[in-house]
Amino acid sequence: MTHTPTTPDDATSPEASSASPAPVVTYALPPIPAAGSGATSLSPEAAAAAQASGGKMADGTPQRCGLIAIVGRPNVGKSTLLNALVGQKVSITSDKAQTTRHRITGMRTVDEAQFVFVDTPGFQMKYNAALNRNLNRTVHGVLGDVDLVLYVLEAGRFGLDDAKVLSLLPQDKPVVMIANKLDAVQRRADLAPWLKSMQERRNFSEFVPLSAKKDADVQRLFKILKPYLPEQGWFYDGDALTDRSEKFLASEIIREKLFRLTGDELPYTSTVIIDKWEDEGELRRISASIVVERDAHKGMIIGQGGERLKRIGSEARQELEHLMDGRVFLELWVKVRSGWADSEEHLRTYGYE
C-alpha cells in the first residue's frame, strides 16, 4: 500500500484516500471504558442507545461507530486534540507533561459516524512508582479494545520517547499518524523528508499533519477517520459528548488550574478529590481537596498570603459555572499524603485501579 501524506492544503476525501477502511466488524457488546473505572463494559445506557438506533439513519444509511485511542508521548497535544474532536473540554491540558491520568472517553457524532475517543495517559518511562506501573497497564488495556489508533507526534520531531510509544502499538490495528503542532513548524518544506522517514518506520494507514488548535484541521480529520469506523449502531445518543460524571469533570478542571498556576514547581503526582457536592436551590456547593506528597508542595499551592490557592479556586469556579450553567460555591483544601504515588493501597483508595 502506498501512503500519501495528507496535508491541510490537500483536500483528501475519505473516499479518495489511498488507505482502505478497517474491515466491518460486528460484535454485540463492544467494550467501552466505564466512567471512573478501569472496567471495559458497555454501560446500560450505551447498550440501549445502540439497540434503539437499529444501526441505520432515517434515510437507511448504515451507521458507523468505533473506539479510537489517542496515544503519544507526554505533551504532544493528545488532550488538546481530544477536546477539539469532542468539542468540549473532557480532558485537561497543560504545559506540564503527564497531566492526563484517566481513561477518558469523549464522543462525537458527525452525520452517520460516531467517534468514541479513549484518551490514554502519556507513557511514563522515567519513574517507577506504582502510579506509572498503573499508567502503562492502562495503556495496554485500552489498545487491545480499539478499532483505530491515533499516534500523535510533534510535526518534524521523532525522539526516543516517540519511538518507545511506537514500538508498543499493536501490529494488527490501523494506526493513523497525526503530526500535531503544524502551526509551530517554521519551514513546511522541511516536513516532507521527515514524513518520508516516518513512512519507513511503520505501515501507517494515514499521515495527517495538522494543528489540534485549528478547527478546520479537526473537521478534516473526522472525514479522514470515518472510513475506519466499523459499520454498526451507535453506542451513545447522537448528541452525547462524554460519559464522565460532572463530578469527575469538576475535579479535572481544578487539577488543570492547579497545574497551570503552579508552573513546573509541582510534581504531577498531585491529585484532586471531591469531598462534598450539594445543591442548594440554584447554588451548587463543592468542596474539594488537593492532595500532595509534601508540606513544601502545600506551601507552593497556597502561595503568599493564600493568593495562589485563591486564584486556583476562582479560575476553577468560573469554568465550573460555565460547564454547569449555574452558580457554584467552591471550597478548596490542601492535604498532605506522604508517598501516596508509591503506594498501590493509596492508588486504590483514590480510584486509580
Ligand SMILES: Nc1nc2c(ncn2[C@@H]2O[C@H](COP(=O)(O)OP(=O)(O)OP(=O)(O)O)[C@@H](O)[C@H]2O)c(=O)[nH]1
Ligand atoms: N502550537 C501548538 N501547541 C499545541 C497544539 N496542540 C497542543 N498544543 C500545546 O501543547 C501542550 C501540551 O498539550 P496537551 O494536550 O496537554 O498534551 P498531552 O499530550 O495530552 O500531554 P500529557 O497529558 O502530558 O500526556 C499545551 O501547552 C498545548 O496548548 C497545536 O496544535 N499547536
